[in-house]
Amino acid sequence: MRITDVGPGGFPQDPPRPDEHGALERALRSGRDAGRKLLVPYVTGGLGERWLDVVRSVAAAGADAIEVGIPFSDPVMDGPVIQEASTRALALGATPDTVLVDLANADAGVPLAVMTYYNLVHRSGHQRFARSLADAGVAGAILPDLPVDECGPWAAAADAAGVEMILLAAPTTPDDRAARIVARSRGFVYGVGLMGVTGERERLADSARQLAARLKALTDVPVLIGVGVSTPTQAVLACEVADGVVVGSALVRRLLEGGGPSEAARFVGELRQALDAG
Amino acid sequence: MTTPMRGEPSGGGRFGEFGGRFLPESLVPACEELEREFRAAWSDTAFRGELDELLSSYGGRPTPITECKRLGDRLGLRLLLKREDLTHTGSHKINNVIGQALLTQRMGKGRLLAETGAGQHGVATATAAALMGLECKVYMGEVDVERQELNVFRMRLLGAEVESVSSGSRTLKDAINEALRDWVATVEGTHYCLGSVMGPHPYPWMVRELQSVLGTEARQQTSVLLAGAVPDVVCACVGGGSNAAGIFSGFVDTDAELVGVEPAGGAAVGHGLPGVVHGSRSFLLQDDHGQVSEAHSISAGLDYPGVGPEHAHLSAIGRARYESVNDDEVVGAFRLLSETEGIIPALEPAHALAWVVREAASLRDKTVLLNLSGRGDKDVAQVMDLLS
Numbered sequence: 001m002r003i004t005d006v007g008p009g010g011f012p013q014d015p016p017r018p019d020e021h022g023a024l025e026r027a028l029r030s031g032r033d034a035g036r037k038l039l040v041p042y043v044t045g046g047l048g049e050r051w052l053d054v055v056r057s058v059a060a061a062g063a064d065a066i067e068v069g070i071p072f073s074d075p076v077m078d079g080p081v082i083q084e085a086s087t088r089a090l091a092l093g094a095t096p097d098t099v100l101v102d103l104a105n106a107d108a109g110v111p112l113a114v115m116t117y118y119n120l121v122h123r124s125g126h127q128r129f130a131r132s133l134a135d136a137g138v139a140g141a142i143l144p145d146l147p148v149d150e151c152g153p154w155a156a157a158a159d160a161a162g163v164e165m166i167l168l169a170a171p172t173t174p175d176d177r178a179a180r181i182v183a184r185s186r187g188f189v190y191g192v193g194l195m196g197v198t199g200e201r202e203r204l205a206d207s208a209r210q211l212a213a214r215l216k217a218l219t220d221v222p223v224l225i226g227v228g229v230s231t232p233t234q235a236v237l238a239c240e241v242a243d244g245v246v247v248g249s250a251l252v253r254r255l256l257e258g259g260g261p262s263e264a265a266r267f268v269g270e271l272r273q274a275l276d277a278g
Numbered sequence: 279m280t281t282p283m284r285g286e287p288s289g290g291g292r293f294g295e296f297g298g299r300f301l302p303e304s305l306v307p308a309c310e311e312l313e314r315e316f317r318a319a320w321s322d323t324a325f326r327g328e329l330d331e332l333l334s335s336y337g338g339r340p341t342p343i344t345e346c347k348r349l350g351d352r353l354g355l356r357l358l359l360k361r362e363d364l365t366h367t368g369s370h371k372i373n374n375v376i377g378q379a380l381l382t383q384r385m386g387k388g389r390l391l392a393e394t395g396a397g398q399h400g401v402a403t404a405t406a407a408a409l410m411g412l413e414c415k416v417y418m419g420e421v422d423v424e425r426q427e428l429n430v431f432r433m434r435l436l437g438a439e440v441e442s443v444s445s446g447s448r449t450l451k452d453a454i455n456e457a458l459r460d461w462v463a464t465v466e467g468t469h470y471c472l473g474s475v476m477g478p479h480p481y482p483w484m485v486r487e488l489q490s491v492l493g494t495e496a497r498q499q500t501s502v503l504l505a506g507a508v509p510d511v512v513c514a515c516v517g518g519g520s521n522a523a524g525i526f527s528g529f530v531d532t533d534a535e536l537v538g539v540e541p542a543g544g545a546a547v548g549h550g551l552p553g554v555v556h557g558s559r560s561f562l563l564q565d566d567h568g569q570v571s572e573a574h575s576i577s578a579g580l581d582y583p584g585v586g587p588e589h590a591h592l593s594a595i596g597r598a599r600y601e602s603v604n605d606d607e608v609v610g611a612f613r614l615l616s617e618t619e620g621i622i623p624a625l626e627p628a629h630a631l632a633w634v635v636r637e638a639a640s641l642r643d644k645t646v647l648l649n650l651s652g653r654g655d656k657d658v659a660q661v662m663d664l665l666s
Contacts, residue, residue, distance in 0.1 A: 073569040076458045123568030170304035196463035
């Protein structure tokens with residue numbers, strides 16, 4: 001954690017992005033380049049005995065990659081649905097290790113990325129955590145409370161282990177910061193669709209498409225919009241500008257309400273159909 | 279940064295290997311703006327003049343130093359109290375919120391957001407909001423809403439909206455989570471008025487600077503009392519650590535021993551490991567996987583599993599030490615100060631006094647300056663229940 005290289009403005013210099021694309025970015029680029037809109041559903045790891053079946057069924061229903069949440073005690077970027085799912089998964093005994101052991105056997109057929117909070121990585125140790133992701137066959141990682149200014153040690157460990165570090169950009173991110181973020185993000189760039197925490201919304205925020213357009217103008221790394229993308233209609237609207245979407249709370253709510261793998265597959269199938277129909 | 283507790287932290291808000299700015303990207307630009315505005319305001323004599331004037335005419339500064347002759351005799355030492363309990367709203371929290379409310383106006387924002395544990399920071403924020411015509415929303419854990427009913431009513435009386443938080447441990451940690459979630463959605467027109475020397479850069483630095491007024495006063499006052507000398511020991515309770523930061527800042531460049539006193543059930547420096555939550559890297563009570571532990575303390579204001587990053591740094595470099603006391607010792611000290619000096623302390627500074635009482639033999643004949651960070655009115659009902 002000690003800062004060695006300090007760049008302009010007193011911040012550590014952003015570490016360079018590796019030249020080679022990882023498995024996640026390769027899959028997303030090839031889908032996009034084939035004219036496909038990208039769909040990345042989010043599933044909370046350890047949420048019920050059948051959570052891995054949910055991952056597999058969602059993959060079979062047309063996901064291009066899957067984001068798996070490793071539950072954390074204090075998820076400040078998450079709204080009530082993901083909070084509840086995290087609390088339940090933790091109560092069921094989920095830990096980073098149990099989620100990764102499960103994922104090692106997932107055989108989902110699409111690339112996986114984990115989403116969790118930085119303290120779990122910090123506690124484990126950057127290198128150890130990165131290696132444990134790679135060993136479990138996880139391609140990428142999203143840490144919403146680790147902004148680009150602080151990502152150096154994690155980026156180095158993730159790069160060394162071949163794990164793609166996905167960074168987030170927000171509607172409030174100015175263009176110069178956005179340029180730094182897209183320059184360093186691997187796998188995809190996660191555009192936060194609105195100012196707020198994760199959760200379903202009545203309509204797609206205008207900020208979602210505005211941010212997607214700004215990011216698309218800066219990079220050819222796939223740009224996905226997440227947070228506040230809740231329905232097939234909203235996904236289609238977002239993908240008129242973005243390369244794809246991440247859908248979390250709308251899917252996890254169905255699981256919290258008792259839905260299983262088939263309910264999850266039905267919803268993801270609807271999203272897939274809508275995106276394919278454009 | 280050369281002297282801890284003085285001047286700006288180094289690049290990105292570092293106090294040694296602690297601090298930083300770990301929070302969602304959505305909030306990073308707001309923290310950058312706040313850092314710029316605070317730096318500009320803090321070197322602006324007009325801003326400083328306005329703040330000083332309000333702290334004096336409205337906040338009741340300067341606060342006196344009281345020598346506890348009876349209790350000092352009983353303990354065999356010289357005990358001086360910095361009387362932050364005598365400020366408007368009854369605790370040192372007012373020093374920070376008046377400054378942040380002025381900054382809010384300067385940034386053209388119309389709404390204040392705060393978390394509160396014991397309610398003192400919530401009351402102070404609601405007070406500053408009323409004074410300056412700002413909207414105010416305060417998040418408070420459900421457990422704390424129950425044990426600090428009177429402060430909840432005070433905040434509502436002052437026009438603030440108080441939201442009870444029922445997630446997690448339902449205390450201060452969860453109130454901060456919920457305040458951060460609110461801020462992510464409202465950051466354009468809202469300033470998050472954080473109550474302690476914690477959180478993302480620039481908060482730990484800014485709040486320490488805003489609290490340094492009490493340390494600067496205490497340095498001058500003790501210098502007069504002690505004929506130019508400084509106290510042997512300067513002690514204060516530590517939750518997030520803002521009152522301790524304030525008083526330490528006045529003595530960090532002296533020979534005075536600096537002692538922070540944590541609750542046994544929330545001793546982040548004593549029992550925590552380095553971790554990252556609520557915006558900065560510091561000591562944190564957590565399990566083997568990095569899940570944040572729940573703190574347990576009789577005092578809602580200290581019921582927090584983390585600690586401000588500059589305290590972590592002071593501990594790491596050995597400039598301050600951090601001790602802990604249990605709930606029984608705290609109640610004993612609460613009663614002792616009431617009975618011997620006619621001062622009912624808040625449960626939070628009663629922690630610092632509990633340490634002095636326990637360590638009286640080793641402190642024999644020394645001069646101890648204790649920051650009495652708040653008054654005990656808010657705790658009287660809770661202690662009454664405990665003793666009956």
